[in-house]
Amino acid sequence: MRPVPPSGPASHAPGGSKSSDADRAGAPRGALRSRGGLLLLEAAVAFAAALLLPLLARGFKLNPLNRIAQVSGLAAIQLRFALVGLLFIGAVVLAMRLRGGRHFDLATRLAAAALAGLASGFVAAGAVVALLGTPWPMFGLNGDSGRIVEWAHAVANGQPSGSPVYPPMPLYTLGHYAEWFRGGNTAYAFKDLQILGAAAFGPLVYLAWRMLLSPVRALAFGVVPAFALIDSYKPYSQTVLVLLIPVLVAMVVALRRSGTQGWRPLLLTGAGFGAVLGVLFLTYSGWFLWSAAGVLFAALLYFPWKTGRLKGAAFMGSALAAFLVVAGRYLMVMLKEGQTTKDYNFRFDNFTDPAYYLMWRTDMPGKVGDWPPPGEFGGVGLFALVTFVCLGVAIWLGLRKPLVVTIAAMFISAWVMRMYIASHMYETQTVQLYTRTNNQLLYCGLILCALVAHLVSLKLAERRTASGATGAIGSAEGAPPATAGDGSSAPAAVRTGFPGREGAVIGTLCALLLLLGTVSSSMSDRYMPAQDGTYRILPWVSHTIRQQDGKCPKFAPKHECSKDGDQSWLSYIR
Template structure:
């Protein structure tokens, strides 16, 4: 199920034809035709992405270092960066070779697989950082403390057929952890959670890449979908952020399909609607909070792009199929949220609840460490350059893509989260509750970064149109010739240059996000893996690298002094 916001797939300007004509599909052998089908190519991309995501975590298991030593941590990050760079350069080299061999016949395939591979490698880098930070201890980050401890306890309960400690907590992570523990760890949900923290971080890149492939071609999905998402990758509770970065492209793709539903056949229409509904149901069962922040914007976009003139009955059928499938998958949990969720109050005031509510560009977590002035003072009325750039890009994206549902839907989701944030914060003093409104930070940042990336996307589409016009003119034969317009770079060079730039960018970002969880007793989230090294194992022994060889039942508890 692949859709595009730029017109029919056969004429998408961001997915140009192969430079040299391939043999006609009817003349190709059956296995070759199967490999060229869209579904088979997407499956191949998925296989490459997930395989690439596991390479660095597997290699990191063999590192010989003390994860609590800062020099060892830096050496480990450098070792991961070296392997990431070498593997990434192999992917780029494959694209270069494909350009040179057989007149570039396999260039598109190589670029497709390289994009998927880079998405997987980058997420694998962060997962490998988690492997390094937890070397020598079987416990997950934070052991049995805080959210980690509650998740471990609730997952053990649901695996035993008992209710969890919170009926409103998303059930799918608990059931997944419970059954995974039964299959691989003899029912030990604590030790199993360590595996799922690492595997969840590794799956982040491939999943977000495949979600954006619903809308964009491979290189563009990597550049304009995966790169913004890496500001949010998390190895502690990876499923919550993964749902956010998947929900945005899935909802946009659903709005695009709704817009086209008026002219589609009944069978594909109903299948697409049911597919979107089932997928949204799975995401809702995994983490439901993002649905609340997004609901207003998506409702507006759905009304705007509903096929009122071309086929309102088909549009209603599409939405009905989506709603029916959603209720089949997540209806029971939705009923719980609409009843018991209404009485659930969050009275826990955190660090961000005492800061300017208009600042969302960085989340310092519940344990912010040494903060200083916060938000950091900016040059323009207290606003920094990064904020100015994102606001300018938001306006530019709307200007360039006002008629494109992808741009309008993401902008509407941004505004929806902003309104919900201010509404809840404005009632904070009256109700003495916070209702997790600071979690909108992540959605606002992600949507803002996507809109910035979409400015580059839309500008490059305009350049591609100019190149096509300059190459073809009014002559159909000339229009099919792969001649770039004067002054514009060739497509192959643009793809290879983009992959090289993204290799360096993703490698740097992944290293920073991996370093965020290197264990240290410094008042930040680095305390989470540090605690894991101070908890007595179930066999009575201390973890291998426990500080001074000492450990206890609950581990280091100084983190309590960091929570504000």
Template sequence: MLRSRGALLLLEAVVAFAGALALPMMAVGFKLDPLDRIAQVSGLAAIQFRFALIGLLFIAAVVLAMRLRGGRHFDLTTRISAAALAGLASGFVAAGAVVALHGTPWPMFGLNGDSGRIVEWAHAVANGQPSGSPVYPPAPLYTLGYYAEWFHGGNTAYAFKDLQILGAAFFGPFVYFAWRLLLSPLRALAFGVVPAFALIDAYKPYAQTVLVVLVPVLVALVVALRRSGTENWRPLLLKAAGFGALIGVLFLTYSGWFLWSAAGVFFAAALYFPWKTDRAKGAAFLGVTLAAFMAVAGRYLVVMLTEGQETKDFNFRFDTFTDPAYYLMWRTDMPGKVGDWPPPGEFGGVGLFALVTFICLGVAIWLGLRKPMVVTITAMFVSAWLMRMYIASHMYETQTVQLYTRTNNQLLYCGLILAALVAHLVSQRLAERRTLDNGDAAAVRGRGLPGREGAVIGTLCALLLLLGTVSSSMADRYMPAQDGTYRILPYVSHTIRQMNGKCPQFAPEHKCSKDGDQTWLTYIR
């Protein structure tokens, strides 16, 4: 049983990661000028066509599986198709990055801003030297450094372009398998992967990937803690060690989300600790989890607790001057022409999207008040909200920002998950109350209504359209343009002189310089 389940998960992984790489590999062969808007639109349409065609092939396979051999392979085909859509969706965004950076070897933003610092620090650690910031998460720096040594002769700048594309491509499979710890394949895609695509980022993909993976992993940890009192010792301790190691790797990759989430997770862990079954097993589970975490990330945690206390963020950006209660959209810190911000809403300045999100959040708590998934995510939302307001309330006194605006992403993601879980909880309630006997079910099928199978196929079709539209929008966000938004990042990459002394293929007017276009500095206040 375990072997077959492991084989099925391996099959899902192969399909998901292959799907994530398919579209970027196809986009490499596109022949277009990435700075021409018509070419950008054509490129997005070409990616969309391939995304839809491949997705429809998987859905067609599900339809065939429903009709052939009595539907024996329907569940397997559904599982494979859900994994494929998760990979294809993030592969769409990665393919957009391939188009945006076509003709230049530089990563987005070249050697400017965060990109330049990461490239410099990764080169240092790869050569056995300390990075420029001891508190910066070491995993991205070492990954970039070693990848550059293996594939780019130590050139971390050119290597970072590859990892931006690969990081965006693997976003979907990573979040999909994190949610597979808790949900079935189709539900993981619908209620976990879809909300995450509001945050997908091709510039520094590892930060957002850690967030969208960390939330379900921490929820799964609380669920496992709740069940620990009735588990056998061997699987209990192995599971605890696995959780600790995985959380340690996430902490080494990007630690900020841990700060915003800590209070909520501690609350949920105390609430679902097996106080009434076997406290010793619960304590052992937490102890082994902590020990494995410290073995993986203990040294970096000590650095964060000591030197991290002295790190101050004095960088007041666009979003630090806006209403701190608004978190539903991030306009970046290079806004260009913005107008009113936050956008004016219909109800006391609050828009319809916010109202729907808040209502769904309340309904999710109502329907899932006793479920650790809902309670833990809600606690993480509240934790991030309180940390955000606490830090912002001291901003005038300390004249520091301390990255409090980064809580935007966690608040939005947790809120979207809770909204999506309403459909999950409602469908569970409906399934529990279904009273059709075998004869009634056969009559339903006889009238051409396939029941669960029809719901699965309809959901896959809806998710294909939704993910295709969202991915296209997020890919378009990085099409190079000199407009002061995130599009300036790949635009700069086309204006930096290459290491061989030549300009990138599509440099505007065939002109370039050592640092590239610097007009982005005028957007920073």
């Protein structure tokens, strides 16, 4: 699962890495000379950056229920986000100019990791602002929040949770965190984990995509699409989705290569993937159901039937064994209890066109109007048309690449499952959460669209190689020599003076800084407290619940509060 030495076209493009010799020359001596040391440094920078903005936001002096204060708070976070991000980009510029650019690649790595952390830290800081003055998590003890708090308290005290099929990892994590840091108060602890979970989103996604792509490519093609799904209310479910896809793709790539690997690394790699998938399954299992058929197809397609069937079977066996060790007990519960668990709660999206998945308006959509929004072409909007075109182009250019084929297969798998469940909805009068496939369809589609740029750059590099360019071109991180980062062949070339490479990296980082800052601000704003029938009601309720010491939260409307808080949200649920 560790990235391997770069060599191929991807590093030649923005965010790519130089040859392994150049990496070693540019990195500090000692531990940082190794790839593992560099990845640990990237991880440390990403997580530190993710915590910076939430910590700064704790000192803001404003009333989070006042709209002017909310706007000021978002602007204050944006200012700090931009300044810190520009510092990292400035370091890349300095690295380009100093000592012949020896540390340019290292500075690029750290800047990409920092931007991933800063972006999710922005959303976490928005949650800090939204909950200033109240110790309660979003929604207090109402709805899903209340059930999670109650069940976590039960499991922390050795009792069964209220639902045997609910993923146990969030409950145990919350229960133990509350015991360690909140004196057993799982309600107040859940607020902390909502903020910390949102902050960890960016670094985790970035590190997952680093198994496949170089730093800036991981940021642009993996992290940026994921921010359409970031959530500070229940951050763990969306985090599992955006991690599951790159992990499964990396596993298919490793399976394809397993026929030529040594036995020890093969078994260790398989077990590593199985253990990671087990932890993700314990955290949120729904995405596994939507993805299963597509991943099975990709695994059969890329199984080393000719080069090493026994080794391929051993790889899958070690992965399965590790998965069962980690999550086998919960899997048995799901297979037994999940068959009788029915979802009869019809939501807003269950009454809309099932073919529309490009935006989810949540269970409390507020004033909706015409939905889905009318489009210019047969009711389909420009965004959908561009998405579908890019999907086709990605499959066209990447038909032989497991990176593209596996994601496309997961997209198709989720689509088929969605339509299958929805087609039986009238007969069974159950919905089985089929609208949650919106998120997987959107994320897979956005990734494939982003990968068009990746694939086009590979084609351009191939043409440059064919025309006799000189100088070594590096591949996407995570690929062995002479591959393109997803297990496909790519030509080797040389790299004397690739025109504008440094400028392309710096320009890309600047563009991603602005894009991520804008997206993060929007995703933060949707959780600013308000009584408008949307998810903004969740933090609003948190400010209207009486604290455990009997006092009202600091900014309670009219200084009034109650045991359960404002219950007007019930009118928004059909």
